[in-house]
Amino acid sequence: MEEKMDTIFDLRNVSYSYLGKIEALKDITIKINRGEQVTIIGSNGSGKSTLLAVLNGLVYPTAGDFFAFGHPVTEEVFDSIKENKFRTYFRTKVGFVFQNSDIQLFSSTVFEEIAFGPLQLNIPLExxxxxxxxxxxxxxxxxxxxxxxxxxxGGEKKKVCIATVLVNNPDVLLLDEPSAGLDPRTQLWLIELLRELSHAGKTIITATHDLEIMDMISKRSIVMGEDHRIKLDDTPNRVLSNYELLMESNLVHEHMHIHGKLVHEHLHDHDAGHTHVHLKS
Ligand SMILES: Nc1ncnc2c1ncn2[C@@H]1O[C@H](COP(=O)(O)OP(=O)(O)OP(=O)(O)O)[C@@H](O)[C@H]1O
Ligand SMILES: [Mg+2]
Known part of the structure; x- marks a missing residue:
């Protein structure tokens, strides 16, 4: 029972394909515990957003089982029109920031947009x-x-989307490319925000293309391969030091080099040799 309480998400051999033919996830087995911060990395189309959609109960595994808070998440439980306690519990506990902000925004002002969630929960207006x-x-x-x-x-929209989720104070945050399109100061601000939320005990799962922020916002990184399977589930440092895997998973290109925590990019200029661009120091 205790163990169940601490495991927030439990995926057992989960596969997912869109329209029964476009493969997005293959045989994913992972457990995510309360208070963990996890990053999910992988090339375009490897299945990161789909994995988050499964975790958020937006799509259901085409094979395998998904449990959240020790409870099976199935279409019968989640899509029924009938009021259902587990779904309500799940929705108050889990917040999702979409990769595409436009899907999430629909109110006429930013204020109303942020107020919408809490109003839905019947919290008094004041x-x-x-x-x-x-x-x-x-x-x-x-x-x-x-x-x-x-x-x-784009960046302002992203901030408003994050606000619409944080206002509900969820225990679990699912973030799909939250730093994409943010300027450097806003990115740094986001990293600090995520660190504060981590210290507050939140469970945070972030899909990202940004290898540099992995070790700042997580202690565990899951690498999705182009075959939609998990290639590695380890610490950010061990993921970053596995250059071969990063190459094979299309996460770095041959002009990019990683030394410890430092990501170098060699931009080859045939007249002037090559320059080092320090992506992180
Ligand atoms: N709504 C959809 N209908 C059909 N196929 C889809 C749909 N959404 C995603 N796919 C396909 O599923 C696979 C996984 O897509 P997904 O969006 O999960 O990848 P991703 O890792 O998030 O990629 P990106 O880095 O570009 O955001 C891709 O082949 C994609 O084309
Ligand atoms: Mg995506």
Whole structure:
């Protein structure tokens, strides 16, 4: 029983294919425990977003079993129109930030967008307003408060999406490429935010292409191969030092070199030899 409590997500031989033919996940077996921070890396189309969609109960394994909080997540449980306690529990515990912000934003102002989730949970209006104000301040988006979300820049939209999830104070955060399209200062701010949330005991699962942030936001990295299988499930450092695997999984290219935690890119210029671009130091 104890063990069950600590295991938040348990996937056993999970496969998923879209429309019964486009393979996205193959034979995925992983457990994710409460309070863990995990990054998922892999090339385009390897299955990262699909894995997060399974974890968020948006799609159901075509083969294998998925348990969340010790409870099976199946279409029967999740898609039934009938009110159902487990689904409500799941939805209050798990927050999802989509890779594409436009899917997530639909209100007429940023303020309403952030207030929507808590209002759905029947929280009193005054409390909702106070929570939204707190989140707006924390996310440093006060100047966007009355803007229409669809008119925001990509990075601004991303921040609002993160705010709409954090305002519900979920225990588990599923983030699909949260740092993509953010400027360096905003990226750093996001990393710090994720570290604070980690210290607060949140379980955070982040799909990313950004090898540099892996060890800053996680202690465990799952590498998805182009065959949609897990290639390695280990510490970020051990993943980063496995150059062959990174090459084979299309995560680095031949001009990129990783020395310890340092990622170098050799941009070959045939006249001037090559330059080192320090992606991280
Ligand atoms: N809605 C969909 N319908 C059909 N096929 C899909 C759908 N979504 C994803 N796929 C396919 O499933 C596979 C896995 O896609 P997924 O989006 O999970 O990859 P990803 O690792 O998140 O890629 P990226 O790095 O580009 O975000 C790909 O072959 C993709 O074309
Ligand atoms: Mg994706």
């Amino acid at each position: 409390e909702v307003k106070a929570r939204v104000e707190d989140i707006i301040e924390m996310m440093q988006i006060a100047k966007l408060r009355d803007r229409a979300p669809h008119t925001l820049s």
